[in-house]
Amino acid sequence: MTSGSWPAVPQVNPLVANRYRKGRSLGTGGFGEVFYAEDIKFNPPRPVAIKIVHPDLLVDPQVRDGISKEANVLAQFKHPNILRVLDFEVERDRAYIVTELAEGGSAEVREAIRERNKGLVDRYADILKTEIGDEIVDVDPLFLHVAILGVCEFFTAAQSIILPLAEPETDPAELADRYEAFVIDLFLNGLRRR
Numbered sequence: 001m002t003s004g005s006w007p008a009v010p011q012v013n014p015l016v017a018n019r020y021r022k023g024r025s026l027g028t029g030g031f032g033e034v035f036y037a038e039d040i041k042f043n044p045p046r047p048v049a050i051k052i053v054h055p056d057l058l059v060d061p062q063v064r065d066g067i068s069k070e071a072n073v074l075a076q077f078k079h080p081n082i083l084r085v086l087d088f089e090v091e092r093d094r095a096y097i098v099t100e101l102a103e104g105g106s107a108e109v110r111e112a113i114r115e116r117n118k119g120l121v122d123r124y125a126d127i128l129k130t131e132i133g134d135e136i137v138d139v140d141p142l143f144l145h146v147a148i149l150g151v152c153e154f155f156t157a158a159q160s161i162i163l164p165l166a167e168p169e170t171d172p173a174e175l176a177d178r179y180e181a182f183v184i185d186l187f188l189n190g191l192r193r194r
Contacts, residue, residue, distance in 0.1 A: 015040070016052070016096055017087075017089060020037040020038070020039055020048065020096075020098060021037060021040055022037050023035060024036050031051075031054065032052050032054050033052055033054075034050070034052075035050050036049065036101065039098070047101045048086060048099065048101055049099050049100070049101045050096050050097070051097045052094070052095075052096045053095040055094060058090075058092055058093065058095055059092075067090045067095050068090045070097075071097050073163055074097075074099075075088075076172065083102055084099060084100045085099055124141040128141060148183055162175070
């Protein structure tokens with residue numbers, strides 16, 4: 001049999017929602033997987049991140065509702081530490097949230113992000129060298145920074161719970177800043193030797 005006589009293999013649409021071309025995985029969690037993607041609606045295609053929720057979680061209507069609420073709340077934020085939501089879709093069999101790409105599109109942006117994070121790691125290292133540091137268990141400032149980022153990411157994901165509990169006139173960006181300060185204080189004081 002020649003290759004021309006083989007039946008055609010159906011091509012799976014490599015696009016999400018006929019718009020987002022998935023690339024490499026950026027990370028996986030209990031909720032889903034985040035991919036580098038390109039929004040082909042733009043010419044040239046615009047780099048974005050797309051979080052695809054694990055399909056088995058979508059059976060629960062409360063989960064689907066929570067995803068929609070989270071995406072809508074996050075779309076309202078304009079803060080340098082929160083990725084802007086560009087698009088989302090939630091159905092019974094699939095859900096995704098499209099955000100700005102965190103890694104930056106240029107070498108200059110990536111360097112600025114690296115410098116900002118290095119500055120924070122250095123700041124934590126300096127704090128650990130002070131009198132307060134004598135009262136804190138030995139900890140790697142890089143891991144402290146990553147832990148704080150993780151807790152702050154939780155804050156972002158929990159916006160649909162937090163914002164309705166805050167006063168109506170509360171500025172979401174100011175609330176995020178207060179939470180970040182709280183987390184830093186919690187980590188530093190929570191690590192004191194007893």
